[in-house]
Amino acid sequence: MKRKVTLKQIAKELDVSVSTVSKALRNSKEISQDTIDKVQAFAKLYNYRPNNIAISLKNRKSKNIGVIIPEIVHHFFTMVISGIENVANEQGYNVIVCLSNESFDKEVINMETLANGSIDGFIISVSKETQQRRDFHHLREVVNQGMPLVMFDRVADEIYCDKVVIDDAQAAYNAVNHLIETGCRRIALITTEDYVSVGNLRTLGYLNALRDAGIEVNENLVVKVNSEQECREKVAKLFKYQVVDGVFAVNELYALIAMREAQNRDLKIPDDVSFIGFTDGLLSQYSNPTLTTVVQHGYEIGQHAGQMLIDKLEEREADDYFRTEVIKTSILKRESTKSGDNLKVSQ
Amino acid sequence: MKRKVTLKQIAKELDVSVSTVSKALRNSKEISQDTIDKVQAFAKLYNYRPNNIAISLKNRKSKNIGVIIPEIVHHFFTMVISGIENVANEQGYNVIVCLSNESFDKEVINMETLANGSIDGFIISVSKETQQRRDFHHLREVVNQGMPLVMFDRVADEIYCDKVVIDDAQAAYNAVNHLIETGCRRIALITTEDYVSVGNLRTLGYLNALRDAGIEVNENLVVKVNSEQECREKVAKLFKYQVVDGVFAVNELYALIAMREAQNRDLKIPDDVSFIGFTDGLLSQYSNPTLTTVVQHGYEIGQHAGQMLIDKLEEREADDYFRTEVIKTSILKRESTKSGDNLKVSQ
DNA sequence: AACCAAAGCGAAAACGTTTTCGTGTTAAAA
DNA sequence: TTTTAACACGAAAACGTTTTCGCTTTGGTT
Numbered sequence: 001m002k003r004k005v006t007l008k009q010i011a012k013e014l015d016v017s018v019s020t021v022s023k024a025l026r027n028s029k030e031i032s033q034d035t036i037d038k039v040q041a042f043a044k045l046y047n048y049r050p051n052n053i054a055i056s057l058k059n060r061k062s063k064n065i066g067v068i069i070p071e072i073v074h075h076f077f078t079m080v081i082s083g084i085e086n087v088a089n090e091q092g093y094n095v096i097v098c099l100s101n102e103s104f105d106k107e108v109i110n111m112e113t114l115a116n117g118s119i120d121g122f123i124i125s126v127s128k129e130t131q132q133r134r135d136f137h138h139l140r141e142v143v144n145q146g147m148p149l150v151m152f153d154r155v156a157d158e159i160y161c162d163k164v165v166i167d168d169a170q171a172a173y174n175a176v177n178h179l180i181e182t183g184c185r186r187i188a189l190i191t192t193e194d195y196v197s198v199g200n201l202r203t204l205g206y207l208n209a210l211r212d213a214g215i216e217v218n219e220n221l222v223v224k225v226n227s228e229q230e231c232r233e234k235v236a237k238l239f240k241y242q243v244v245d246g247v248f249a250v251n252e253l254y255a256l257i258a259m260r261e262a263q264n265r266d267l268k269i270p271d272d273v274s275f276i277g278f279t280d281g282l283l284s285q286y287s288n289p290t291l292t293t294v295v296q297h298g299y300e301i302g303q304h305a306g307q308m309l310i311d312k313l314e315e316r317e318a319d320d321y322f323r324t325e326v327i328k329t330s331i332l333k334r335e336s337t338k339s340g341d342n343l344k345v346s347q
Numbered sequence: 348m349k350r351k352v353t354l355k356q357i358a359k360e361l362d363v364s365v366s367t368v369s370k371a372l373r374n375s376k377e378i379s380q381d382t383i384d385k386v387q388a389f390a391k392l393y394n395y396r397p398n399n400i401a402i403s404l405k406n407r408k409s410k411n412i413g414v415i416i417p418e419i420v421h422h423f424f425t426m427v428i429s430g431i432e433n434v435a436n437e438q439g440y441n442v443i444v445c446l447s448n449e450s451f452d453k454e455v456i457n458m459e460t461l462a463n464g465s466i467d468g469f470i471i472s473v474s475k476e477t478q479q480r481r482d483f484h485h486l487r488e489v490v491n492q493g494m495p496l497v498m499f500d501r502v503a504d505e506i507y508c509d510k511v512v513i514d515d516a517q518a519a520y521n522a523v524n525h526l527i528e529t530g531c532r533r534i535a536l537i538t539t540e541d542y543v544s545v546g547n548l549r550t551l552g553y554l555n556a557l558r559d560a561g562i563e564v565n566e567n568l569v570v571k572v573n574s575e576q577e578c579r580e581k582v583a584k585l586f587k588y589q590v591v592d593g594v595f596a597v598n599e600l601y602a603l604i605a606m607r608e609a610q611n612r613d614l615k616i617p618d619d620v621s622f623i624g625f626t627d628g629l630l631s632q633y634s635n636p637t638l639t640t641v642v643q644h645g646y647e648i649g650q651h652a653g654q655m656l657i658d659k660l661e662e663r664e665a666d667d668y669f670r671t672e673v674i675k676t677s678i679l680k681r682e683s684t685k686s687g688d689n690l691k692v693s694q
Numbered sequence: 695a696a697c698c699a700a701a702g703c704g705a706a707a708a709c710g711t712t713t714t715c716g717t718g719t720t721a722a723a724a
Numbered sequence: 725t726t727t728t729a730a731c732a733c734g735a736a737a738a739c740g741t742t743t744t745c746g747c748t749t750t751g752g753t754t
Contacts, residue, residue, distance in 0.1 A: 698752085700750085720731080
């Protein structure tokens with residue numbers, strides 16, 4: 001019920017000026033010790049806390065970071081948010097999260113409402129629709145206004161700003177290579193039909209790994225799907241008409257679906273066929289067998305993105321110098337691929 | 348590079364007063380059409396947007412909602428956030444997310460930093476540590492300051508505020524009852540050793556369901572665990588020494604671990620033993636066999652919590668009247684339990 | 695006695711809005 | 725011609741801070 005107490009109220013009660021109160025609270029040496037004690041005692045008694053909004057207005061900075069992501073019900077993005085939160089909180093920043101729900105319009109609206117003082121800088125992974133349209137005017141706009149921007153994962157090359165990405169092509173290359181090294185030769189790729197750049201990069205890594213190993217690409221082993229349902233159908237056909245001894249899927253769900261199909265056909269995993277997925281989430285951890293995956297280190301991505309942004313905000317870094325940090329991926333070997341020990345045996 | 352344009356700058360350029368500009372932009376009828384046109388054209392040209400912070404200060408409201416949750420890498424909480432975001436955005440509010448990481452101190456700090464103007468109201472699910480200590484002074488404080496507060500899931504009865512919960516006891520009752528109806532008699536409970544109130548309530552539901560069905564409680568079928576590892580061990584013992592034909596677990600992970608153990612012992616699911624878990628997440632959806640679960644409808648919980656808070660903020664509801672909304676759970680039947688069709692056969 | 699410096703404090707501006715109230719100008723009514 | 729009303733606009737206050745600058749009082753130095 002009792003409203004928050006302000007400097008003005010304290011000043012009136014103690015019969016001094018607002019300036020005196022303000023200075024006393026900050027232990028200014030302009031103020032006598034007597035007055036300081038009196039003011040601080042009173043402030044403590046009434047639990048005075050400075051009003052953030054007033055300070056924001058005065059300082060022209062909010063100490064808030066705006067994070068815009070396509071969706072939050074997604075292991076990778078929650079890990080990234082956790083990472084951002086971690087570095088932000090340590091340095092006195094709050095995180096405002098907005099969801100674009102993969103919609104271009106909502107992304108634009110979110111940015112516009114936040115960009116007017118509510119936040120000091122953006123961290124964003126753009127929506128699918130935005131990538132499809134290749135319309136990045138809203139990003140360009142905030143950059144032009146001098147507001148720091150960090151993009152992660154789904155980035156736009158044509159926007160000049162800090163970025164945090166993984167090397168999708170390299171990661172896919174390593175994944176496929178791991179299959180090759182453990183004896184696989186007829187390796188299928190399950191990917192998305194896409195405009196989403198990361199999908200293409202992962203496909204590229206797949207192709208390169210095969211080429212470097214001197215394995216010919218078999219178009220019949222490449223399946224492009226757009227939905228879970230489509231994945232099930234095409235994977236069923238794949239196993240029906242082709243001999244497959246390894247599967248690389250661009251996400252864990254598709255890998256799981258493929259594993260299920262293989263199991264239904266009484267194929268032994270990993271002896272008859274090995275599986276590796278992209279993105280390490282709960283499903284990979286607890287599937288049966290557990291799934292070997294490419295881990296993207298979302299938490300670290302978030303930490304780096306957050307730190308890069310804060311470095312710009314605190315002017316620890318020139319505002320016209322931009323970097324792209326590439327976070328290394330790693331392969332977490334589990335039960336769905338053969339261990340290195342079997343290597344000679346299986347080859 | 349170009350800073351955001353302000354009313355003052357527009358006023359100077361057009362040689363009118365700040366008040367005139369402000370009114371012209373809002374189509375006040377105090378201002379001539381000529382001036383309105385002139386001002387609006389200029390504002391559009393320079394892409395004028397009112398500064399949110401200044402408006403917040405003036406109106407003494409930020410249009411921000413503070414959400415504090417124990418962790419974000421958790422399906423239930425992300426669903427809740429999505430629900431909150433949904434209603435908040437529709438009504439012009441932003442969501443500031445803070446994570447307590449299950450720590451009491453961080454929860455307190457988060458609330459204090461947000462409570463000084465940054466937000467208009469809180470939505471919170473308290474940390475385990477907070478529940479353990481039963482120290483809710485920080486909640487009491489914001490309530491006393493007249494700041495609306497909505498608690499969800501992990502609530503504190505002693506705090507007088509709006510709440511959104513599920514009926515854990517009833518939900519558990521229904522779950523266990525479903526097992527009973529499909530023919531199970533020796534039903535195990537896998538729960539957490541806890542101070543967390545929800546765990547106790549779920550246990551209560553289990554006991555009541557057995558009692559109402561005239562089934563004696565067998566202490567040996569109740570396992571309390573605190574970690575994944577402990578769960579594995581105790582579940583192994585359970586299956587080794589007891590005959591079990593049904594398992595109710597207080598979360599999906601424990602249910603999964605138990606299923607895995609049963610499969611290792613070549614028990615048929617659901618014919619030999621049925622499983623049901625609490626909380627419907629990805630694991631339940633994609634496990635093998637898929638897991639029947641109690642679904643908590645996190646998205647709806649978020650929507651209700653958000654709407655209750657906004658109703659208070661917009662004074663659509665008296666600020667001294669508090670409700671507790673109970674969101675109904677439902678049981679999503681999948682492969683891990685017998686269907687109703689088999690009912691007669693199995694009895 | 696005259697001067698000066700330091701100590702202690704207050705007034706005011708600034709951040710960017712919105713809104714109330716007052717004022718001068720013009721056109722219509724008496 | 726005088727009064728009145730409508731019209732168009734500006735000044736100022738308010739939201740809660742921080743900070744600069746200036747003022748008064750005190751005590752000490754010549």
